Amino acid sequence: MVFMSLRPRRSVLYMPASNPRAMAKATSLDCDAVIFDLEDAVAPEAKASARRAACEAVTSGNYGHRELVVRVNGVGTAWHEDDLAAVCQAGPDAITVPKVDSPEQLAALALRLSELGAPDRTRLWAMLETPRAILDADAICGACERLEAVVVGTNDLLAELGAREVAGRAPLGYALSAVICAARAHHLVALDGVYNDVHDQQGFEKECLAGRDLGFDGKTLIHPCQLAFANQTWAPSxxxxxxxxxxxxxxxxxxxxxxxxxxxxxxxxxxxxxxxxxxxxxxxxxxxxx
Incomplete structure (x- = not known):
């Protein structure tokens, strides 16, 4: 039996790189990884300053044991290439790319990271959040050696499927299992998508437990209030x-x-x-x- 990396990724917290207070707070939060977000959480007019802030955070040495990841804007957007160039030079633990939907796209991204001078230790995390990505999950997971983790983008996936967000996530059952199977076949880390309602602790806890039981290695989070239960859920008792x-x-x-x-x-x-x-x-x- 071969296992993927044993580095804990129980709690992977998104932090908008345009919010200095949030980024500073992350230095003391009990999370396994921080994703400095340049995509959804950042307005177009703040993209450049957020990019600089994320790179400064990565190189600051202020985050202790926490794995530092930057989510860049997607391929084809006006900010993607500038994001990659700057982040590759900063050298985070990983770069998360949204809406990866083909093995060719991922292989090209891995090549581009090398061309831009990203250190070998900087890995790729691919977000699978389209129907095409789910159908091609196995090929995507085997597309390049730099790939370390796949993240299910449940919000975008629900929207593209035309499905409803319901308790228990029945509309996503096939997609979640497909991603886990593909990740395991290629010895990759598999991270569950976010839970949107930070005031619904009971719903969040049920979703964490279900994700753990499916086989996910941890959960992406949108608020510090979600950290404690995610850490508890994915830690051996x-x-x-x-x-x-x-x-x-x-x-x-x-x-x-x-x-x-x-x-x-x-x-x-x-x-x-x-x-x-x-x-x-x-x-x-x-x-x-x-």
Whole structure:
């Protein structure tokens, strides 16, 4: 069993790069990653100043353990090329590109990052938020080595599908599963879309739990009030950690005794269960090491 990066991405918080107070606040928030947004959250007249602010934040050294990502404006917009040129020089942990809908587009983006001098450590995060992107998710996920994560753009996807935003997200069921399957096939991180109503904590919690159970590695967020539950949801609990340690110990002891069949808590366990347990412990350690 091969797993994607074990860097925690439980809570990935969008911050408008045009809002200095919000960006400063992010230096002390308990999030795993910050996406400095140059796209939807920034008015056209503020694009240039937001771009400068995002690049300054990336190079400031003020954000501690937090993974720093910049979402640029989409391919074909008036700001895209200037965004890429500036952000590549700043060298964030990753660059998020909205509305990626073909493997050719993503491969061209990866090439452009290299041409613009982006460090090798600067990865690509692709937002899948169109019907075409969902149908081509497997090809997109395998399009280039620089790709590290895929993010479901649930708002845009709902709009393009002509679907309604309903509790439980039944209209997005196929799309969410397709993205997770494609990400896992290529050992990529898969991030769930945002929850829009910051006043509906119960709805947010249900959506987090459902996203975790589907297989997402974390959730993109729009407000600091959403951080705590996302962090809790995607972190191994103490009970899970204790169980993982016990499962591994039971399996290794049985192998040492030469037993061919191993049971734990009344159920047969195999290598895949041990690998999952080891991943649980590795994630627990990675969160603690932040």
């Amino acid at each position: 103490e009970t899970q950690v204790e169980r993982a340690r016990a499962l591994i110990a039971t399996f290794e002891a049985a192998l040492a005794r030469g037993e061919g069949v191993v049971t734990f808590e009344g159920r047969m366990i195999e290598n895949l269960h041990v690998e999952t347990a080891r991943r649980t412990l590795a994630m627990y350690d990675a969160i603690g090491a932040r």
